Amino acid sequence: MTASATSAKPREVRDSVVIRFAGDSGDGIQLTGSQFSAASALAGNDTATFPDFPAEIRAPTGTLAGVSGFQLHFASRDILTPGDRADVLVVMNPAALAANLKWLKPNGILIANADSFQAKNLRMAGYAENPLEDGSLADYQLFQIDLSRLTNDALQGFGLSAKEVERCKNYFALGLVFWLFERNGEMVEGEIRRKFAAKPVMMEANLKVFHAGWDYGENTELFALSYSVPAAQDIAPGTYRSIAGNEATALGLVAAAHKAGLDLFYGSYPITPASDILHTFAGLKEYGVRTFQAEDEIAAICAAIGAAYGNQLAVTGTSGPGIALKSEAMGLAVMTELPLVIVNVQRGGPSTGLPTKTEQADLLQVLYGRNGESPMPVLAARSAGDAFDTAFEAARVAIKYRVPVVLLTDGAIANGAEPWRIPDVDALPTIEPNLLDDAAKLEGGPLLPYLRDVETLARPWIKLGTPGLEHRIGGIEKWDKTGHISYDPQNHHNMVKLRQAKVDAIAAEIPPMHLEGAPEGDVLVLTWGSPYGAALTAVRELQAQGRSVTHANLRWLNPLPLDLGALLLKFRTVLVPEINNGQLVKVLRAAYALDIKQYNRISGQPLSVMELRDAILNVLPH
Amino acid sequence: MTLATDIALKPKDFATDQDVRWCPGCGDYAILAAVQRALAKQGIPPHQIATIAGIGCSSRFPYYMATYGFHTIHGRAPAVATGLKVARPDLQVWVATGDGDSLSIGGNHFIHLLRRNVDLKVLLFNNRIYGLTKGQYSPTSELGKKTKSSPQGSVDNPFLPMSLAVGAEGSFLARSIDVDAKTLADVLAAAGAHQGTALVEILQNCNIFNDGAWDHLSSKEFRADQTILVEHGKPMIFGANRDKGIRLNGLRPEVVKIGENGVTEADLWVHDAHDEDPTRAFLLSRMEYPLFPVPVGVLRSVQRPVYDALVNAQVDEQKATRKANLQGLLNGRSTWVVG
Ligand SMILES: Cc1ncc(C[n+]2csc(CCOP(=O)(O)OP(=O)(O)O)c2C)c(N)n1
Ligand code: SF4
Ligand SMILES: [Mg+2]
Numbered sequence: 001m002t003a004s005a006t007s008a009k010p011r012e013v014r015d016s017v018v019i020r021f022a023g024d025s026g027d028g029i030q031l032t033g034s035q036f037s038a039a040s041a042l043a044g045n046d047t048a049t050f051p052d053f054p055a056e057i058r059a060p061t062g063t064l065a066g067v068s069g070f071q072l073h074f075a076s077r078d079i080l081t082p083g084d085r086a087d088v089l090v091v092m093n094p095a096a097l098a099a100n101l102k103w104l105k106p107n108g109i110l111i112a113n114a115d116s117f118q119a120k121n122l123r124m125a126g127y128a129e130n131p132l133e134d135g136s137l138a139d140y141q142l143f144q145i146d147l148s149r150l151t152n153d154a155l156q157g158f159g160l161s162a163k164e165v166e167r168c169k170n171y172f173a174l175g176l177v178f179w180l181f182e183r184n185g186e187m188v189e190g191e192i193r194r195k196f197a198a199k200p201v202m203m204e205a206n207l208k209v210f211h212a213g214w215d216y217g218e219n220t221e222l223f224a225l226s227y228s229v230p231a232a233q234d235i236a237p238g239t240y241r242s243i244a245g246n247e248a249t250a251l252g253l254v255a256a257a258h259k260a261g262l263d264l265f266y267g268s269y270p271i272t273p274a275s276d277i278l279h280t281f282a283g284l285k286e287y288g289v290r291t292f293q294a295e296d297e298i299a300a301i302c303a304a305i306g307a308a309y310g311n312q313l314a315v316t317g318t319s320g321p322g323i324a325l326k327s328e329a330m331g332l333a334v335m336t337e338l339p340l341v342i343v344n345v346q347r348g349g350p351s352t353g354l355p356t357k358t359e360q361a362d363l364l365q366v367l368y369g370r371n372g373e374s375p376m377p378v379l380a381a382r383s384a385g386d387a388f389d390t391a392f393e394a395a396r397v398a399i400k401y402r403v404p405v406v407l408l409t410d411g412a413i414a415n416g417a418e419p420w421r422i423p424d425v426d427a428l429p430t431i432e433p434n435l436l437d438d439a440a441k442l443e444g445g446p447l448l449p450y451l452r453d454v455e456t457l458a459r460p461w462i463k464l465g466t467p468g469l470e471h472r473i474g475g476i477e478k479w480d481k482t483g484h485i486s487y488d489p490q491n492h493h494n495m496v497k498l499r500q501a502k503v504d505a506i507a508a509e510i511p512p513m514h515l516e517g518a519p520e521g522d523v524l525v526l527t528w529g530s531p532y533g534a535a536l537t538a539v540r541e542l543q544a545q546g547r548s549v550t551h552a553n554l555r556w557l558n559p560l561p562l563d564l565g566a567l568l569l570k571f572r573t574v575l576v577p578e579i580n581n582g583q584l585v586k587v588l589r590a591a592y593a594l595d596i597k598q599y600n601r602i603s604g605q606p607l608s609v610m611e612l613r614d615a616i617l618n619v620l621p622h
Numbered sequence: 623m624t625l626a627t628d629i630a631l632k633p634k635d636f637a638t639d640q641d642v643r644w645c646p647g648c649g650d651y652a653i654l655a656a657v658q659r660a661l662a663k664q665g666i667p668p669h670q671i672a673t674i675a676g677i678g679c680s681s682r683f684p685y686y687m688a689t690y691g692f693h694t695i696h697g698r699a700p701a702v703a704t705g706l707k708v709a710r711p712d713l714q715v716w717v718a719t720g721d722g723d724s725l726s727i728g729g730n731h732f733i734h735l736l737r738r739n740v741d742l743k744v745l746l747f748n749n750r751i752y753g754l755t756k757g758q759y760s761p762t763s764e765l766g767k768k769t770k771s772s773p774q775g776s777v778d779n780p781f782l783p784m785s786l787a788v789g790a791e792g793s794f795l796a797r798s799i800d801v802d803a804k805t806l807a808d809v810l811a812a813a814g815a816h817q818g819t820a821l822v823e824i825l826q827n828c829n830i831f832n833d834g835a836w837d838h839l840s841s842k843e844f845r846a847d848q849t850i851l852v853e854h855g856k857p858m859i860f861g862a863n864r865d866k867g868i869r870l871n872g873l874r875p876e877v878v879k880i881g882e883n884g885v886t887e888a889d890l891w892v893h894d895a896h897d898e899d900p901t902r903a904f905l906l907s908r909m910e911y912p913l914f915p916v917p918v919g920v921l922r923s924v925q926r927p928v929y930d931a932l933v934n935a936q937v938d939e940q941k942a943t944r945k946a947n948l949q950g951l952l953n954g955r956s957t958w959v960v961g
Contacts (some may be wrong), residue, residue, distance in 0.1 A: 003810070036958065039960065044960070080777055122939075223933070235960045236960070239957050240957060241956065254948070255948060258948050265705060265709050285936055285939075286943075286946045287946045287948070294701065295730050298731060299734070301703035302698040306703060307708065310705070310706045310709035310710040314705070314709075316894065332694060361744055423952065424949075448859030464690050465712055465713055467669040469669070471690065472692070473691070473693070473695065474691075474692060474694065475814075
């Protein structure tokens with residue numbers, strides 16, 4: 001048999017399912033989860049994932065600190081979030097149960113690796129009694145499965161050590177849930193063959209265990225029925241793949257470099273949750289990408305500034321603590337008016353904070369966290385796939401206006417994957433770097449490194465190495481046009497205004513606000529970043545109930561869209577949900593002097609549809 | 623690679639029209655003139671050169687050089703220059719930095735630059751003081767030094783920059799004194815020709831805040847007896863009468879008098895700048911006044927793989943062996959079609 005056979009048992013059709021896998025970080029939970037989501041995407045479902053990592057890579061086995069989770073939402077319709085709570089929870093040990101039971105819906109399916117519910121593991125998870133036996137799980141459909149023993153039984157005769165057998169058990173669980181949700185196993189089989197190509201015994205063992213898991217569902221009487229989630233019908237036509245935000249960010253920037261005809265330089269110092277951008281770039285040298293793993297974040301951005309001066313598309317990426325270190329150099333890029341993209345994959349703060357959890361609390365840091373008047377364009381991606389477009393846009397603007405630009409994403413976007421409609425490279429806009437690369441272009445006049453384009457106020461990006469275009473730049477205030485050092489009072493005033501005007505001018509090319517719902521009404525829910533999906537889902541649910549609610553999302557946080565102020569006035573209430581203590585809301589109140597409402601939960605977790613629905617109901621007229 | 627031109631260059635081809643703002647009498651003037659002369663002699667035209675500096679009096683250097691130039695932020699010139707050199711290996715890149723700039727705030731970048739062996743020429747203006755901020759002690763100021771920030775005398779133990787650089791795997795280490803035009807010209811020429819990080823420590827007088835800090839080495843009166851010019855392949859001889867030398871007793875250098883106690887030239891330490899083993903370079907870096915004459919010249923010059931060349935070789939190799947296909951990259955490993 002293969003794990004792609006269909007079940008002979010009765011089946012129930014569901015419109016959407018949220019499944020959460022949890023176990024020790026060494027249990028292969030992230031792999032299990034991503035393989036299930038890839039199979040679901042291939043089956044035509046819309047999907048959204050939320051990996052929930054522990055901060056410790058290898059916390060002691062069986063402890064709460066070591067629990068790793070992966071939540072997947074798959075549906076036969078367009079979905080925008082990984083789901084508030086799970087229909088199915090798969091736990092590999094008592095700690096995983098203790099840490100994750102709160103995410104399971106009442107009457108949800110709970111699949112527990114019963115073997116691991118022994119005295120020592122129970123104690124480490126803080127259980128006095130075995131929860132599988134003391135009746136405390138009566139509100140759920142509990143399925144106790146001896147994963148370790150069954151895996152061991154399946155591998156009789158393979159001659160594997162106990163440890164090796166133990167490492168196969170996640171494939172038993174995966175096989176079982178593949179059966180439960182009628183997923184096609186060919187892709188998993190292919191992955192196993194690829195991954196263990198060098199170790200034929202382990203390859204066979206994992207394939208065997210995967211099939212054994214499937215058979216277990218089909219042949220034992222434990223499960224009376226299986227579930228089917230048909231392919232989604234309301235998804236825009238096109239070719240799709242699954243993509244996580246960090247990879248999308250890197251690809252968006254590579255695409256921009258390609259469209260600008262430039263090589264790309266990425267300076268970075270490893271930091272969670274941004275490191276995967278560095279890893280992705282490091283594998284793309286054939287696209288003219290140079291990565292520099294610097295000694296610290298300061299060196300990373302400074303090297304990028306050097307590369308920008310040397311006419312490459314320069315990028316530096318980090319998380320909030322790294323932005324703190326980069327801020328002096330960010331000011332240097334503002335002063336020298338060089339193109340630079342600064343990626344901040346936000347995580348919980350302050351200080352080291354919650355490295356593996358998501359947050360949106362660096363908005364004010366990137367807007368205002370520098371010495372002097374230091375305006376900088378800021379954009380935020382709203383989802384993993386959107387990170388591609390937003391990164392591309394950040395690079396385009398940096399090159400066109402000769403400015404450093406901040407791109408904000410966050411931990412949830414960085415690691416969460418979603419189906420992504422792959423863009424056609426030929427259809428992406430061309431970026432014109434417009435280098436000043438020939439002294440003849442000066443037509444006999446002097447070289448003026450700070451001469452401004454009348455429309456964009458951009459200064460020339462001078463091709464280094466060109467005879468006759470030698471010039472000096474630096475962080476000291478400069479005379480307009482000549483770029484020479486200047487301490488002149490009126491000149492400084494003018495230059496501060498000019499640098500601001502240059503950033504403000506970008507607003508002219510921001511497209512009009514896109515609204516989901518009526519252009520006026522009771523409530524406008526305004527989001528930026530990752531709460532987009534949950535907010536839009538909540539708004540759609542309320543719209544279906546006939547409530548007067550509209551949703552809009554901001555990609556541009558500086559400058560703000562020109563039509564935003566007028567839009568806010570069209571609603572009785574504007575509600576801004578954020579995973580911070582109220583940052584965008586402060587910016588908006590200051591910009592428009594309006595009484596704007598806020599909703600905030602800062603727990604390191606994405607905002608849920610349920611809480612946002614309640615928050616909106618709270619401000620809707622009763 | 624940057625190529626010398628046939629057109630003869632003059633020092634003034636490297637001078638800008640900017641007013642030089644250093645204090646009259648500052649050692650930086652002599653260094654600027656020496657660098658402009660060295661570059662003219664080297665023959666690489668100004669447009670193929672970039673001069674990068676941090677912050678400090680010495681870091682004003684790029685404004686006075688008619689090359690491409692970048693006056694960056696305090697301590698970070700090595701990082702900016704590394705990015706530039708990786709992006710533009712076709713340019714020759716010089717870094718100007720002070721003892722505070724490179725050894726305090728920029729200490730981290732300084733050691734990592736040497737470790738990586740990026741192809742940069744670094745001019746370390748060591749005046750043993752923070753000049754621009756008006757006279758605080760620096761990481762090379764001697765213990766007990768009285769400055770505005772150390773009225774009772776500094777209790778901060780100093781670095782020997784050359785010892786630090788040996789420990790950081792520096793491949794080219796040289797030293798000169800601002801007023802020693804001949805040695806300065808020679809070490810600048812050697813630095814220009816070196817592939818990898820070429821560090822030139824220049825003992826520089828700040829006549830405003832630390833006047834005379836190097837007089838014991840720079841004045842004509844003492845120079846011959848209190849410095850030693852080390853030259854590859856030659857025995858270490860010094861002294862106004864060229865009658866003193868350095869002998870190695872195991873790993874312990876000692877000053878000896880030629881002709882006394884049976885000591886002949888054949889007993890002296892013969893300088894091997896190309897010795898792969900850094901032990902002797904370290905011994906040289908420890909030779910300090912007053913126990914020893916202070917070495918000037920090229921202390922160490924070895925060939926090591928060069929960071930920016932390695933980075934670009936990997937890029938070229940990948941470009942040659944794996945065809946770039948952006949659409950394929952976006953498509954990834956597995957796709958599905960809707961509609
Ligand atoms: C972040 C930062 N901190 C402090 C300063 C102030 N500062 C400017 S130059 C300098 C020390 C310069 O000393 P050195 O590098 O020895 O250069 P010199 O002026 O002696 O040539 C200091 C502390 C600064 N510009 N930036
Ligand atoms: S303060 Fe010292 S180092 Fe600075 S310019 Fe004046 S003399 Fe030179
Ligand atoms: Mg100094």
